[in-house]
Amino acid sequence: MARELPTGGVAAGVVPRPLPPGVRRRRFLQAVANHTVLVALSAMFLMPFVFVVLTALMTDRQALSAAIWPRPFRWSNFLEVFRAIDLVRYTWNTVQVAVGATVGVVVSCVPVAYALSRLRWRGRQAAFVVVLSTLMLPFQVTVVPLYIIFVRFGWIPSLKPLIVPMFFGDAFSIFLLRQFFLTIPEELTDAARVDGASELQIMTRVVVPLAKPAIAAVALFQFLYSWNDLFAPLLFVGGDPNLWTLSIGLAQFRTMTQVDWNLMMAASVLFMLPVIVLFFLAQRVFVEGVTLTGVKG
Amino acid sequence: MRRALVVLSVLAAVGAACTAGGGGGTSPPPTIEPSGTHEPVTIEIWGAWSGRELKQFNQIFPAFEEKYPWITVKSVGNRDDEAIVAAIRAGNPPDVVLSFGLDSVGEFCASGGWQDLTPYIEQSDFDLSQFPESVFKYTSFAGSQCALPFLTDAYGLYYNVDLFEKAGLTEPPKTFSELTEYAKKLTEFNPDGSIKVAGFVPWAGFYEFGAVTLSIPWQAHWYDESGEHSAVATDPRWKQALEWQRDLVDFYGAANLKRFIAGLGGEWGAGHAFHHGQIAMMIDGEWRTAFIQDLAPDLNYATAPFPVPDDAADRYGMGQIGGTIIGIPRGSPHPAEAWLLVSWMATDTDTLVYMANNVRNVPTTYAALESPDLDVTPQFKTFLDIFQNPYSHYKETSAIGVQDQDLMGAFMEDWQEGKVPDLQAGLEQVAEQIDALLAQARI
Amino acid sequence: MSPWVVGFSVFIVYPMVSSLYFSFTRYDLLSEPVFVGLENYRFMFTQDPNFWQSVRNTLWMVGVGVSLRIVFGVVTATVLTWPRRGAKVYRTIFFLPTMAPPVAAAVAFVFVLNPRIGPVNQLLGALGMEHPPLWFYSPGSAKWGLVLLGLWGVGDAMIIFLAGLLDVPRQLYEAAEIEGAGPWQRFRFVTLPMISPVIFFNLVMGVISGFQYFTQAYVASVATSGNRVATQALGYPQGSMLFYSVYLYQQGFTYFRMGYASAMAWVLFLITMACTALIFRTSARWVHYGGALR
Structure with missing residues (x-):
């Protein structure tokens, strides 16, 4: 890959000005070369998807053969897979977790971020440092005692450990929201304060509407995180297949009865689909969110 | 201050919740007049x-x-x-x-x-x-x-009767050297050298074959009589079993065998290699009869006890x-x-x-x-x-659960790949690890 | 604020304190914790070869996986700055794999890289390669399979680099061009320093998450080993996928060695902190804030 760097190092576009034909020809060839590289890379990025979908449409014997193209197309695999594993239940569990956790994070993190950015109180800076430092804390450090706490609560196995803690704040989301809230001009909130609005009103009526993109990004990230996560669900509901999320269900596919590659790929497709649709619907929010964490962080 | 109190009380409550535990008494068991x-x-x-x-x-x-x-x-x-x-x-x-x-x-x-x-x-x-x-x-x-x-x-040998007939075999193998001999006879290679049909796949982690299923027909002990020390380095059966395994792996070639396995159907699906005549013999449990009835009713197969070491032929009939x-x-x-x-x-x-x-x-x-x-x-x-059969058994259990067989399984993965230069030294290392875990469990 | 304080105490502070305590005990959840002093740490460092294997695997992944991901992220982001038309379409395509849930992506790669029936090896075979790699079935190539998987999902890093690249003032390139700098020199002396803060950010995040690498390794092992019991498949093949978090999970939640798992968690925390601190220390030498040219 790195080999392509020197030849393609025209890192940014060039300001247009009248050009002699020789240069224009070179530019044209350059553009063709550029697009060739881009198309080749695109093909590489798309290939795995293509193979997965094609295999999902094969018969089980064919999936085990050298064939690339399904013959015949077995669309019924997408129904079959619901019989092979309890996909409906896994999806329902995953939706509960993802929606619950997302609501929890938004409800709990907005006020904290507000307090950390808009309210003046002693220890605010210290609190922010604490939030930042928990960003660094590996989940592994707290997971054993957490497991034991949840056992004592009688929450294992249940979906609660995956949802309830999110109602008590999440360092990453607090951090992201606080960074965004800081960019909202003080004058706006001060003006509202002069008008006699309470802090709650300022938060819900002034700050939240302005911070919609950031809140959307936080919600989206949490949703995807919960939708995709394997480690925590494995710990907390791994013992009860009735509570499995899609991640566990798919990860265990091979070890369960009555499966083969074609159905496994069909399940993968069904698992990817909602997220990819979501991505196309909310691409802008998503890209902005990633960039916000990376560049402004 | 109020906040500090909240934190303290929460900590105290959680702490209390986490230290409670059940005690065990030795009072007589409750009975009830049925x-x-x-x-x-x-x-x-x-x-x-x-x-x-x-x-x-x-x-x-x-x-x-x-x-x-x-x-x-x-x-x-x-x-x-x-x-x-x-x-x-x-x-x-x-x-x-x-x-x-x-x-x-x-x-x-x-x-x-x-x-x-x-x-x-x-x-x-x-x-x-x-x-x-x-x-x-x-x-x-x-x-x-x-x-x-x-x-x-219960575990035994499954074999494909049609493939046996094709190879001119009538009886199931009864000893490990017969198993090797049969496996070689039943194996077919493709023109490019890859495996078409494997007589027997002696690969740890393949379907039911592994450390436990290998140790039991070989009568290899996991622990000494006190139950406090691993026997994997001292019981000579281990060495024999693993050398037998390597010998057969080398017949196929480890890489060749892995490529073959990677393309086979899963153990619990309709693509199971035994159902499709891709492997002629295998070790498996009694439940497989139900799977075959369900998924491959036309398969012409038979079962027998798994082979035993040549010098323990009197134990033939036993199994896991x-x-x-x-x-x-x-x-x-x-x-x-x-x-x-x-x-x-x-x-x-x-x-x-x-x-x-x-x-x-x-x-x-x-x-x-x-x-x-x-x-x-x-x-x-x-x-x-x-x-x-009076000789049938399960592996000795211990206070470290599955950790002993996981260690042995990991060792077998190295061994079958040819990554262990000195078998005895390797087994001693496994024994040492098992002993260390046992010692930890006793503190 | 107060729900957060409660949550912070219950879900962070208390667990941290008690996990430190558990790290000095033997605790199997069934009987009471037994205080054993430094025994877990002694065992970890002197008697547990799997621990060291998991450390080596993880360091390899952090070293090779994270750096290749950064290089590939910069490359793809650079490539995305070329076209004047269609940039958005390409960006969407490049980013798409990042959206695939990690479990699904790993399952897909296990199939695509299957040594016998997977399309990649069929292609390599057709190109005349006699012994294409066994990928997830061989300890020598399994981690490279994971690296490829990581590169496929490079999108999140790429998007951040792209934003960084687009922020580089054009005048800088023009100035460099006037001074006679070729494409490589422009990249080396303008682009790299200008995006070094972004590289730094990605490096830190990559290292932190690299030490917690779990999902893809878990899935690949379970899907390839063919072992009936998922937990016995961990690390397959030959322990080459036994990463630190995988091993910690196995110790804590399949063997119920809660004390040992806690000790491992603290060691992980300290290693992560040390590595991050190291990166921060060296950053002064190569990270350029404020766009100063070298």
Whole structure:
């Protein structure tokens, strides 16, 4: 890959000005070369998807053969897979977790971020440092005692450990929201304060509407995180297949009865689909969110 | 200040919640007069059954409820060992627990998480001689009989009769050198040198073949007699078993074999290689007969006991056994009724025969094994015999659960790839690791 | 604020304190914790070869996986700055794999890289390669399979680099061009320093998450080993996928060695902190804030 760097190092576009034909020809060839590289890379990025979908449409014997193209197309695999594993239940569990956790994070993190950015109180800076430092804390450090706490609560196995803690704040989301809230001009909130609005009103009526993109990004990230996560669900509901999320269900596919590659790929497709649709619907929010964490962080 | 108080009180509450635990007394077990009249009570049993098997399992309880009209049984499926351990730890376990996890018997018994049933057995004059001797090797640990058997698995040799005929073979192999010889005869290669049909795949991690299934027919011991030290470096059988395995792997070539395995169907699906004649022989449990009946009814196959070492030919007929266990967890709310259920499940002939016929496992009492109602095909019969063979056993359990076999399994992966220059030194290292874990578990 | 304080205490502070305590005990959840002093740490460092294997695997993944991901992220982001038309379409395509749930992506790669029936090896075979790699079935190539999987999902890093690249003032390139700098020199002396803060950010995040690498390794092992019991498949093949978090999970939640797992968690925390601190220390030398040219 790195080999392509020197030849393609025209890192940014060039300001247009009248050009002699020789240069224009070179530019044209350059553009063709550029697009060739881009198309080749695109093909590489798309290939795995293509193979997965094609295999999902094969018969089980064919999936085990050298064939690339399904013959015949077995669309019924997408129904079959619901019989092979309890996909409906896994999806329902995953939706509960993802929606619950997302609501929890938004409800709990907005006020904290507000307090950390808009309210003046002693220890605010210290609190922010604490939030930042928990960003660094590996989940592994707290997971054993957490497991034991949840056992004592009688929450294992249940979906609660995956949802309830999110109602008590999440360092990453607090951090992201606080960074965004800081960019909202003080004058706006001060003006509202002069008008006699309470802090709650300022938060819900002034700050939240302005911070919609950031809140959307936080919600989206949490949703995807919960939708995709394997480690925590494995710990907390791994013992009860009735509570499995899609991640566990798919990860265990091979070890369960009555499966083969074609159905496994069909399940993968069904698992990817909602997220990819979501991505196309909310691409802008998503890209902005990633960039916000990376560049402004 | 108020905030600090909140934090403190929360910490205190959680702290208290996390340090509580069940104590274990040695008071005599609660008993109940089975024929008297009693307040109605519902008892709960947890097990890892799911789907079709769970439905079948739930069918057994009406007979019990008829016998003890004041008891209602609530059966909860999909509860594996992790969930059971969590519930015991939380102090709200069910009355009766059922586990497929034989390897945890050591931990269950040693920790008292599963109660020692000996007092119950003594108090109710429960007759242990209705079980073949071999079941006690996997239901007790260090003198604590903390479980009873509820059906079992048995492992034997499956072979493809058509492929045998094609290769001019009629009888199953009885010793390991015969197994090698047969495997070579039955193997077919493609023109490019890749494997088309494998006679026998001696690859740890492939279907049921692994450290445990290899050690038992080889009569290799995991622990010395004291049970305190690993025997994998001192019992010469280990070396013989592994050298036998390597020899056959080298026949195929490790990389060639791996490529072959990677393209085979899963163990639990319709693509299973044995169903499709891609492997001629394999080691597997009795349940495979049901899978074949279901997924490949036309397959012409037979079963036999797994081969034994050449110098132990007198033990031919033995095999690996060990299956589902039931017991009473610490903190069981109705231990007296729980014992009624456990003892009934372990010994009621109709129940065991019903489960054996439906779930296709081997029943665990003499009466059930001999029952005329037991549905016995020739292929299945092999496993009933293996179970009753006096030399049949499961691997010795220990306080470290599956960690010993995981270590051995990891070692075998290295070994079969040819990554172990000195077998004896390698085995000594495994033994050392197992001993270190045992020592840790004893502190 | 107060729900957060409660949550912070219950879900962070208390667990941290008690996990430190548990790290000095033997605790199997069934019986009471037994205080064993430094035994867990002694065992970990002197008697547990799997621990060291998991450390080596993880360091390899952090070293090779994270750096290749950064290089590939910069490359793809650079490539995305070329076209004047269609940039958005390409960006969407490049980013798409990042959206695939990690479990699904790993399952897909296990199939695509299957040594016998997977399309990649069929292609390599067709190109005349006699012994294409066994990928997830061989300890020598399994981690490279994971690296490829990581590169496929490079999108999140790429998007951040792209934003960084587009922020580089054009005048800088023009100035460099006037001074006679070729494409490589422009990249080396303008682009790299200008995006070094972004590289720094990605490096830190990559290292932190690299030490917690779990999902893809878990899935690949379980899907390839063919072992009936998922937990016995961990690390397959030959322990080459036994990463630190995988091993910690196995110890804590399949063997129920809660004390040992806690000790491992603290060691992980300290290693992560040390590595991050190291990166921060060296950053002064190569990270350029404020767009100063070298």
